[in-house]
Amino acid sequence: MRIKRHRLYLNDDTPCEYQKSPCRGGRMTPRLLVIHYTAGASARSSINWFMNPDARASAHLVIGRDGAITQLVPFNTVAWHAGASQWNDLSGLNRHSIGIELDNAGRLQRHGNGWRSWFGRDYSADEVLEARHRHETEVSAWHLFTAEQIETTVEVATVLFGHYGLEDVVGHDDISPGRKADPGPAFPLAALRSRLLGRREDQLPRMVTTTSLNIRSGPGVEHATLNGGPLPTDTPVEIMAEDGVWRRVTALSPVNGIADLEGWVHGRYLKAPIG
Numbered sequence: 001m002r003i004k005r006h007r008l009y010l011n012d013d014t015p016c017e018y019q020k021s022p023c024r025g026g027r028m029t030p031r032l033l034v035i036h037y038t039a040g041a042s043a044r045s046s047i048n049w050f051m052n053p054d055a056r057a058s059a060h061l062v063i064g065r066d067g068a069i070t071q072l073v074p075f076n077t078v079a080w081h082a083g084a085s086q087w088n089d090l091s092g093l094n095r096h097s098i099g100i101e102l103d104n105a106g107r108l109q110r111h112g113n114g115w116r117s118w119f120g121r122d123y124s125a126d127e128v129l130e131a132r133h134r135h136e137t138e139v140s141a142w143h144l145f146t147a148e149q150i151e152t153t154v155e156v157a158t159v160l161f162g163h164y165g166l167e168d169v170v171g172h173d174d175i176s177p178g179r180k181a182d183p184g185p186a187f188p189l190a191a192l193r194s195r196l197l198g199r200r201e202d203q204l205p206r207m208v209t210t211t212s213l214n215i216r217s218g219p220g221v222e223h224a225t226l227n228g229g230p231l232p233t234d235t236p237v238e239i240m241a242e243d244g245v246w247r248r249v250t251a252l253s254p255v256n257g258i259a260d261l262e263g264w265v266h267g268r269y270l271k272a273p274i275g
């Protein structure tokens with residue numbers, strides 16, 4: 001794959017399928033990659049929605065369950081995928097990010113012995129992950145992504161990072177916590193991030209909390225505390241990013257039953273682990 005004039009070209013050097021969404025803004029220089037799920041019935045239904053001017057929603061790419069890619073907006077043009085959102089010093093992430101939507105039914109509800117989507121389709125146990133979202137306290141059922149979707153997403157993300165020098169890959173739930181849950185626990189975001197940023201887990205600095213510590217959606221006390229927090233004293237964490245005295249951390253042990261709780265804490269209340 002490669003990028004030419006802000007359009008994606010596939011491995012045989014043919015342009016990826018392009019449908020021009022009217023839901024778009026002006027020019028931008030992307031700094032971030034944002035991963036979403038569509039919560040839709042099919043890639044086609046989601047593309048049709050993004051082609052509708054009344055939707056006032058779009059993404060740069062939609063990736064179907066078979067791994068097929070459709071581009072709707074050039075990568076140097078604002079797509080309307082993020083809504084109200086914040087990441088470090090940036091807000092309104094549509095102006096700073098490339099958005100990829102993965103065809104997926106999203107959060108499912110228990111129905112008899114299986115699960116059902118909001119649009120009425122039934123799913124069996126082998127299509128579903130039961131897990132707690134890291135910003136939530138209850139277990140939910142999540143439609144699994146396909147191996148083809150994940151592989152295609154890794155490949156596209158690698159090309160986008162190389163071409164645009166992107167700084168990070170995040171979930172919609174990272175930049176709009178509380179408001180959005182996609183792509184949720186079924187998407188291997190931490191693995192994708194380590195791969196793109198060249199980090200191995202054992203290379204990230206580790207620390208422990210010295211007190212019961214609030215964990216927030218952004219680097220400052222003006223940001224909301226996350227539902228799963230506070231982190232108990234002596235919680236081991238990995239340092240993902242720094243902003244002044246604030247540290248973006250991932251808890252290495254479950255916090256109130258939530259695995260991989262990630263957010264911002266004040267760095268004064270962290271110390272190097274013993275041993």
Ligand SMILES: [Zn+2]
Nearest residue numbers: 036037172182
């Ligand atoms: Zn989203």
